[in-house]
Amino acid sequence: MSTQINRSWQMSGFGLSRLSQTQGKVPEPGPRDLLVRTRAVSLNYKDKMIVDGVLIPDLTFPFVPTSDAVGEVVAVGGAVTRFQVGQRVLGQVIADWPDGDAPPVLHKHTLGSSLPGMLSEHVIFGEDAAVLAPPSLSDIEAATLPIAALTAWFALAEATRPVAGQTVLVQGTGGVSLFALQFATAFGLRAIVTSSSDEKLERAKKLGAWQGINYRTQPAWDEVARELTNGLGVNHVLEMVGGDNARRSLNALAADGRLSIIGLLGSMELSFPILPFMRNRIVVQGLSIGHRRAFERMNQAIETLAIKPVIDTVFGFDEVPQAMQHLESGPFGKIVITTS
């Protein structure tokens, strides 16, 4: 191995002030593990919630947060057959979910949660929990895929059946939402994007959005969405907020519409009136990222469709606290930290 020292960012307790850089030993791969020299790590809003102690109150310290990384395989365990030294890989965040249904008890093997996170120069992936990074993407771009892109892909392409010509409504312009916008457009769907900023809506249109709704100037965005669809409603809403926002999402839906719950930026609760739910045969589905097979299919599609992840800001490895704080600023796309 090229270095004996492994720099990491570790939480010694909750709060950003207790996240600090440390030096440790490079981990030893087990027989079916990959040792990976990371190149870039991307942040998700849930990383901030974990650092702040909101999402996993019973975390054990020290703990290295974050879940998304791209890197190069620098060593492999003796029983590894799927990868070789020198390949560029991404970690499968729910490490024990290869395909089909998720394991009965989830999050026993999840990167940056029950397993250590990615803010290290060296990390371990099980060989069954890694995929090749798409060759067409830079390290910074590839690092954004494991949670944000796969969540959007799974909601749009795996858990539902997209029918070209249908309408999907994407809330906001964060990382997941912009991937959803890009995928939806590539599938032949009409994407409506909501935002509090006309400027962001303009940028979303350049990425393919069919329509934009400013929910600050038009708080009844659900009614606007209905009007845009001739009163029929949209076929699929990606819910990023929760709480009362989900009531508007329900109202925006067409008959047989689907509401995919993929974010909880605003509330820990969902509530709905029951009658329109039944009358319109609405399906509400909670999602947890996705499985490895979907990750592989997505990467193939990213190559085919020439999709480029939208990067908001790139930070250096010494700027992790600033990067975490930037999560609160409403970034347009992904925040990435380079690690080498």
Added chain:
Amino acid sequence: MSTQINRSWQMSGFGLSRLSQTQGKVPEPGPRDLLVRTRAVSLNYKDKMIVDGVLIPDLTFPFVPTSDAVGEVVAVGGAVTRFQVGQRVLGQVIADWPDGDAPPVLHKHTLGSSLPGMLSEHVIFGEDAAVLAPPSLSDIEAATLPIAALTAWFALAEATRPVAGQTVLVQGTGGVSLFALQFATAFGLRAIVTSSSDEKLERAKKLGAWQGINYRTQPAWDEVARELTNGLGVNHVLEMVGGDNARRSLNALAADGRLSIIGLLGSMELSFPILPFMRNRIVVQGLSIGHRRAFERMNQAIETLAIKPVIDTVFGFDEVPQAMQHLESGPFGKIVITTS
């Protein structure tokens, strides 16, 4: 036609006191209509809600309530090809839903709602909105199928994919719930039934229930359901109540579990915590009875499986108010009114 007079029960306004028997003319079938001499009508809880003015506040009077009837075809319009005089038929309640997705705007053609109801000696069905009654059932039994049985069938056999050996939880012992119990058992599913009465739970077990939970003596019935399934949870819950009950339903569900919303006996609202929803990839689906093709498939299954609807009480045509009141008593199975 054998009679020129058509006796009906009509609402002149809201409230049971304003439901009264009247005599009118036998309706004239249009070119693709069937004129049907009814033999039996079954009640659903929503009929009481309509009579009381709770469900359709903007109803136009006079109005004949109820949706479920079996009868004999006594005349057909000139363009009718699907049925003949003498056949015994059931009406398809959502009359413009033959198969596949429902019409974009539902309830424009629904028996006992936008279309006249069934509490008449003679009623009209469109030929595309009728099915043959299963020969193995009596009139009283067959009359129970159009809403209660089809709702249970659609939730269990059409909108989901039942896998034998899985566990389904059925709330209560009303008409829909007992059909769900009978279908689930016939599909090789394990059915858990909840009730406030040990005696009803015993009767449910005789119908095939794997387990019963008395939610009066065990208010945390969701935890009991988890224990019965070795902590994994049940795969499918048929929600009959709404409100906080749905929170327990969510908690009773296994990973990748499904909650079918088919009743609103307790509340007009649904609310859930968002995190378990996402972590367990729960699907919540609102349902509106079902389409005609499903009705035909169900009738074939009723014949094959020799399923007999559970009848709580049979009333005569002059006893409609008593029958309506009996809906509040917590019947075990269906309430039927004979009309000839």
Added chain:
Amino acid sequence: MSTQINRSWQMSGFGLSRLSQTQGKVPEPGPRDLLVRTRAVSLNYKDKMIVDGVLIPDLTFPFVPTSDAVGEVVAVGGAVTRFQVGQRVLGQVIADWPDGDAPPVLHKHTLGSSLPGMLSEHVIFGEDAAVLAPPSLSDIEAATLPIAALTAWFALAEATRPVAGQTVLVQGTGGVSLFALQFATAFGLRAIVTSSSDEKLERAKKLGAWQGINYRTQPAWDEVARELTNGLGVNHVLEMVGGDNARRSLNALAADGRLSIIGLLGSMELSFPILPFMRNRIVVQGLSIGHRRAFERMNQAIETLAIKPVIDTVFGFDEVPQAMQHLESGPFGKIVITTS
């Protein structure tokens, strides 16, 4: 009605020489029918097979052939509610298939088969067997949709679940194949097209084809397709030929691949080796055009995706025999006859 005379092309027996222009009366719409003044009719290869007596040997004469027409509603029956005079409509070819599963006995109500065909100035559609033509298309373009486009759409978007990034192989450059190419590209799929002409392959690439294979210069086109996909094979093949060609199609397929049988240009038989069929879990599916709901969804997608049908040649109403003969020439796209 604007005219009392209705010009048609009628078969008095089998063979092109027995197809001749006649004058008859304008048909009378029944209570739920539309009378349509046609504007354009498109041909399908099966029309030639019917004229030649190959496809329906027990046809009753006189018979008006062809199935695809666009026209304007000029009168409606008294009970019609879905359409108005003046609207531009397309006929749903399998007239009794609104959605979901097809009727148990097919082709009892099929335009140009059990029902009269479209080579008339005036034709009848049932109101439940018509859809609005997409506003973005000309009459000539719209006339191509009922069989060719809907067959391709149904195979790619309804009977299967397209996953962007996957590979689909389309055989030839006739009407169905070019629609399949255009839809596949719009869904984010990689399309491989086969042809005996390099020039046609070039034109296919301009329409979005990812790769072309000349099966004349490369008869083992299945092996070429495997090489293009890194030895994995393609995910979906649209079979247009049958016979031994289907064996190559099977060999071109990846594990879990699908073969949609939509044409029979070469043979009335299909044969496969059984072992690769089982080892790769291949699905072979026969298709018959599609249902009306799919037609409506497709038209919405055509508008959203701005898809323009590819027209090979347009003939006048007096040139029907020449148009029929042109079917044998291997057209690139559709042949259309204007009727007004």
Added chain:
Amino acid sequence: MSTQINRSWQMSGFGLSRLSQTQGKVPEPGPRDLLVRTRAVSLNYKDKMIVDGVLIPDLTFPFVPTSDAVGEVVAVGGAVTRFQVGQRVLGQVIADWPDGDAPPVLHKHTLGSSLPGMLSEHVIFGEDAAVLAPPSLSDIEAATLPIAALTAWFALAEATRPVAGQTVLVQGTGGVSLFALQFATAFGLRAIVTSSSDEKLERAKKLGAWQGINYRTQPAWDEVARELTNGLGVNHVLEMVGGDNARRSLNALAADGRLSIIGLLGSMELSFPILPFMRNRIVVQGLSIGHRRAFERMNQAIETLAIKPVIDTVFGFDEVPQAMQHLESGPFGKIVITTS
């Protein structure tokens, strides 16, 4: 370990005469492996085809044949977490298929094919390629599940969507067929069984068959099946034979029917007329046993439904040649060899 000697039956070449008992060393489990002391092994017809050199012509010798075994875990590798010493397990035959889609290149890790077979006192299972045996079954019963039961289960419950009341036709009364009969009955399907023996048909009826057809006295069994279903045809046929038999299977199918290819007792080829294939929208699907998740779901169903595998004959470990020969006799159910 309780013994240092491991008795096995090994092929030194093709032909039953070259299958002989040998003694070797007990294998050493790798870090994620289970060492299993077998108790019973079941035979499948393909085992005979492998011994005879028909199915895998390029086999490397010496080779231990057969794929199905139940046994007790007697040692585990250091990294094993899913199982413990003392548990009774079954091997997952396609060892690298946990759920969802199969691996892109199949049969790289298949018991009794690319991996050693089960005719040994001690065998190795990867911990990800084993499931708990259903507690309600004896060793002899449990040994029958890995291929025969899982193939029938996957065809009926996983690759298709069974709808109670529909009709499935099962060919013959071998191991797979009787499991299919038992599962179909438990799912509420009507099962038609074909056989050349009236006596076997009687036994099939005792297991739940709705109808039996003797294809010796009624060679046009497809027409009989159509008559039994009022001319509509059956919804699902499990094809065990191939060749011209598959043509009859196709003819027996109803519109939208499905033909699952799970056996090749009669031919290495499949052939069909193309027109009914398209007109009836037939789906033909090749199957390769099934994945581990399906195995787990099946075992849960076997417990719930109290299904008991049908055993034709039990042989001792010294009687392997006789057991292999008995495969040719047309057994009613499974042939099992005890190994301890």
